[in-house]
Amino acid sequence: xxxxxxxxxxxxxxxxxxxxxxxxxxxxxxxxxxxxxxxxxxxxxxxxxxxxxxxxxxxxxxxxxxxxxxxxxxxxxxxxxxxxxxxxxxxxxxxxxxxxxxxxxxxxxxxxxxxxxxxxxxxxxxxxxxxxxxxxxxxxxxxxxxxxxxxxxxxxxxxxxxxxxxxxxxxxxxxxxxxxxxxxxxxxxxx
Numbered sequence: 001x002x003x004x005x006x007x008x009x010x011x012x013x014x015x016x017x018x019x020x021x022x023x024x025x026x027x028x029x030x031x032x033x034x035x036x037x038x039x040x041x042x043x044x045x046x047x048x049x050x051x052x053x054x055x056x057x058x059x060x061x062x063x064x065x066x067x068x069x070x071x072x073x074x075x076x077x078x079x080x081x082x083x084x085x086x087x088x089x090x091x092x093x094x095x096x097x098x099x100x101x102x103x104x105x106x107x108x109x110x111x112x113x114x115x116x117x118x119x120x121x122x123x124x125x126x127x128x129x130x131x132x133x134x135x136x137x138x139x140x141x142x143x144x145x146x147x148x149x150x151x152x153x154x155x156x157x158x159x160x161x162x163x164x165x166x167x168x169x170x171x172x173x174x175x176x177x178x179x180x181x182x183x184x185x186x187x188x189x190x191x
Contacts (some may be wrong), residue, residue: 001055006048013065014044017088040069041076067098074099075148075157076122115149115158122146 012118013024018035025032036044051058051068058068070088079087085095105187126142127134136143149159 002054003048003185006051007044010044010051010065012038012047014047014069014096017066017069039076042072047072070095070099115151117147117149117159120146120148128156 006018012022014020015025015079015100018032018039020032029063033043036042036047040047042050047069051065054068060156066088070084073087074084077084081092081095081099084099094117121136121138121143122135122145123139124142124144125133131142134142134144147159148157150156151158
């Protein structure tokens with residue numbers, strides 16, 4: 001797939017979701033950058049790169065770039081289906097039909113290691129008085145950290161937790177810990 005063509009298509013799909021016109025992409029780059037990152041959690045260029053990686057299985061499931069953008073927003077905000085469906089002007093039933101978080105354990109047969117965990121920092125409003133546990137060296141601003149675990153072999157998110165103070169990622173894993181993800185014999189914990 002041609003990257004520039006996919007960028008143009010991503011702009012056209014994202015524009016109505018951001019209340020922008022597709023024609024304004026090159027004239028209002030800063031506005032586009034800020035709104036896209038605020039809504040979807042990454043730059044539009046990174047979204048195109050990610051789309052090129054996942055497009056084949058996504059399209060095979062009869063999903064579109066709009067559904068892909070819904071997923072990015074879900075991973076950024078973790079809204080309820082009622083809230084998300086309202087944001088994207090669709091029904092909760094249609095949202096549920098497209099976003100399948102409950103099937104994350106299907107096909108997960110890796111034993112050890114069973115998943116990988118990453119921390120994702122998000123900006124928050126500064127608190128008064130200053131709380132050094134909320135200071136992000138990455139942003140030079142207040143932030144929270146979320147843990148996301150992805151199953152090895154199926155690349156589905158199997159665990160999301162967070163909104164915790166910005167502990168170093170390894171200390172956060174020890175402190176927050178990951179719960180038992182499955183009671184079956186597939187795996188006991190993320191290693």
